[in-house]
Amino acid sequence: MPATCYGTHTSEALGTFATLLVKDPTALEDARGLLDAELAAIDAACSRFRPESELRRACAAGGRPVAVSPLFAEALSVALTAARLTDGDVDPTCGQALANLGYDLDFGSARRDTGVLTHPPVPGGRWREIELDAGRGEVTVPDGVLVDLGATAKALAADRAAAKIAASTGCGVLVNLGGDISVAGGPPAEGWLVGVADDANFDTTTASVAAGQVVTIRDGGLATSSVLGRAWQRGGVWLHHIIDPRTGEPARSCWRTATVAAATCVDANVASTAAIVRGEQTVGWLRGLRLPARLVRRDGSVVRVAGWPGVAPRGSGA
Amino acid sequence: MRDRYQDSPGETRDASVRRLGRLTWRATQLGTLAAVGFAVVFAHKAPAETTSVQNSPTATPTASATPAASATPSQHTVTRAHVTSSPTRKLAVAQPSAPAAQQAAPTTVATTPQLAPPTTPPAPAPTTATPAPTTSSASHGGG
Numbered sequence: 256m257p258a259t260c261y262g263t264h265t266s267e268a269l270g271t272f273a274t275l276l277v278k279d280p281t282a283l284e285d286a287r288g289l290l291d292a293e294l295a296a297i298d299a300a301c302s303r304f305r306p307e308s309e310l311r312r313a314c315a316a317g318g319r320p321v322a323v324s325p326l327f328a329e330a331l332s333v334a335l336t337a338a339r340l341t342d343g344d345v346d347p348t349c350g351q352a353l354a355n356l357g358y359d360l361d362f363g364s365a366r367r368d369t370g371v372l373t374h375p376p377v378p379g380g381r382w383r384e385i386e387l388d389a390g391r392g393e394v395t396v397p398d399g400v401l402v403d404l405g406a407t408a409k410a411l412a413a414d415r416a417a418a419k420i421a422a423s424t425g426c427g428v429l430v431n432l433g434g435d436i437s438v439a440g441g442p443p444a445e446g447w448l449v450g451v452a453d454d455a456n457f458d459t460t461t462a463s464v465a466a467g468q469v470v471t472i473r474d475g476g477l478a479t480s481s482v483l484g485r486a487w488q489r490g491g492v493w494l495h496h497i498i499d500p501r502t503g504e505p506a507r508s509c510w511r512t513a514t515v516a517a518a519t520c521v522d523a524n525v526a527s528t529a530a531i532v533r534g535e536q537t538v539g540w541l542r543g544l545r546l547p548a549r550l551v552r553r554d555g556s557v558v559r560v561a562g563w564p565g566v567a568p569r570g571s572g573a
Numbered sequence: 574m575r576d577r578y579q580d581s582p583g584e585t586r587d588a589s590v591r592r593l594g595r596l597t598w599r600a601t602q603l604g605t606l607a608a609v610g611f612a613v614v615f616a617h618k619a620p621a622e623t624t625s626v627q628n629s630p631t632a633t634p635t636a637s638a639t640p641a642a643s644a645t646p647s648q649h650t651v652t653r654a655h656v657t658s659s660p661t662r663k664l665a666v667a668q669p670s671a672p673a674a675q676q677a678a679p680t681t682v683a684t685t686p687q688l689a690p691p692t693t694p695p696a697p698a699p700t701t702a703t704p705a706p707t708t709s710s711a712s713h714g715g716g
Contacts, residue, residue: 263706274707340688434709448698450708469698469705475691479709514709518689526688545690561690564697 261443262286268294269409270304271433277420278427278443286420286428293416294432300327301408303350303401310402314350318398320388328389333521334407338382341529346379346500350401353498379500405496410478410524413437417520436477437520446471453481453512453551467557468549468566476520480527481512497531506532512551515541516563522546 262283265274273294277286300323302308309327323331334347355374385402386395396402413430414437420428421440429438429447438447450466482497482505499506513530517523526546530537538560541548547563559565698705 261706276706336686340686429707431707431709436707436709445699446693446696448703448705449695450705450710452708452710466705466708466710470695471698472691472695473693475693477695477709481710516691516695518691522688544688546688547690547694562694564695566697 266291269298269412269432271409272431273433274429274431275420276429276431276447277424278441279424282420282424282426285424289420289423290416290430293412293419296326297330297408297412297415300324301330301404303353303403303405310404313394313396314401316396318395320386320393320395322392323394325392328387328392328394330404330408330411331385331387331394331402332389333411334402334404335382335385335387337407337521337525341525341532343380343382343500344529344532345406345525346382346498347402347404347406348381348385348400349377349379349498349500349503350403351377351399352379352500352503353403353496354401355503376503378503379498406528407521407524409433410435410437410476410520413520414476434479435520435524436472438472438474438476442473446473449477451477451479451514451549453479453483453514467551470564472516475516475518476523477514477516478520478523478527479512479514480524480531482506482508482531483511497528499532506534508532509534509552510537510550511553511555513537514549516547 260278260280262277262280263275264283264287265272267273268291273290275283275286275290277283298305298308300309303310305311309321309323313321313323313327331347334345337345338347355377381397381400384397384400386393388394409432413432413435417428417430417437417439420430425440427438427440427442427447429436429449436449448469448471451468451470452466480497497506497508498504508531510531513527515523515526515530517526523546526541526544526548530541530548530550533540537548537550538558541560545561548560549563550558550560552558
């Protein structure tokens with residue numbers, strides 16, 4: 256598959272990388288504009304680190320209703336649905352848990368501070384108390400709850416951007432936001448070629464990632480969650496960003512990385528995040544949902560679920 | 574003194590038959606009255622209950638997962654940790670800003686929403702392919 260026929264662009268956004276592939280290189284400029292606008296809007300609405308974001312305003316309102324934009328309402332709605340579909344394993348009310356673990360600024364800052372933690376873990380579970388009045392455009396976050404949409408907002412941005420770009424330019428597109436991939440429009444004849452990795456030693460452009468496997472996808476989304484990527488050290492203990500809502504601490508999972516394919520990037524992201532939290536139960540859960548997944552155990556062994564392809568034998572053609 | 578049980582067997586039998594007849598008649602009267610009473614009560618209650626069902630939140634044309642929400646007269650969908658998308662939805666197509674009426678899906682109310690698989694599952698890449706132009710992996714940053 257000649258990669259050079261794509262229009263490609265990689266930049267930094269949402270504290271990670273954003274890679275854009277368009278089937279028609281002449282559509283790249285328009286596609287970049289649409290992607291940048293979508294990312295800026297999501298960041299302004301959903302960032303836990305921007306004091307002026309809608310998320311921060313809603314969390315600082317002391318339990319009173321706050322007017323929000325349709326975009327923030329949609330992002331929160333998606334996060335609450337994710338919590339409901341995973342029985343709370345993907346919980347948007349784990350923001351304070353992350354903050355108490357030292358992830359209270361952007362990730363670069365969190366990684367630089369290696370001091371001992373001073374605050375106790377804060378379990379989640381309060382997502383049931385959040386009220387969303389979509390008609391009025393109002394959100395009520397319980398006093399003391401810090402919402403974190405990191406698990407789903409990035410995937411939502413990928414889905415929204417890909418859909419907008421495909422609709423506007425009429426060509427096939429792939430959007431990759433820090434490993435959360437969404438495709439829309441007509442794919443290349445061979446499908447979109449995507450590497451899947453659980454390598455922790457890479458920069459933010461994926462240029463140096465050693466893929467454990469390469470697959471092709473034609474629709475929907477693909478997402479990877481891992482305890483390796485966003486990990487930091489406090490008081491001599493390694494921590495990561497996937498929180499077990501029941502304890503408020505990093506999930507102690509048998510999996511170090513989970514990659515899931517689904518109908519949308521959001522669904523894939525929700526499933527891959529929940530897969531880490533659920534541990535051994537994940538295999539049966541994903542199989543029941545018919546979600547193709549590649550799970551990597553702590554020792555590096557790989558489990559393929561629900562039709563995730565094996566590695567093609569050497570010398571096989573298209 | 575003659576023992577009453579020493580009356581003639583015929584008189585005793587007749588008296589018993591009369592008592593039994595009276596008891597049977599009274600039981601029949603009571604049963605009829607009870608049946609009429611039930612019928613009257615049912616006739617009054619049934620229409621009220623039917624009305625109640627028609628007014629119940631689940632019968633309103635909304636797809637809200639929160640019965641109280643869809644009962645709001647203003648058509649606003651107030652949700653408490655619930656979203657207003659159709660239960661058969663894909664997460665990414667949740668449309669909380671759309672009017673509740675537009676999300677009506679009465680036949681899907683009882684359906685359990687799920688994370689949906691892709692239309693086409695991932696396939697192995699041909700080994701003759703060029704290196705993948707992008708990768709799904711654990712990411713730094715974000716939040």
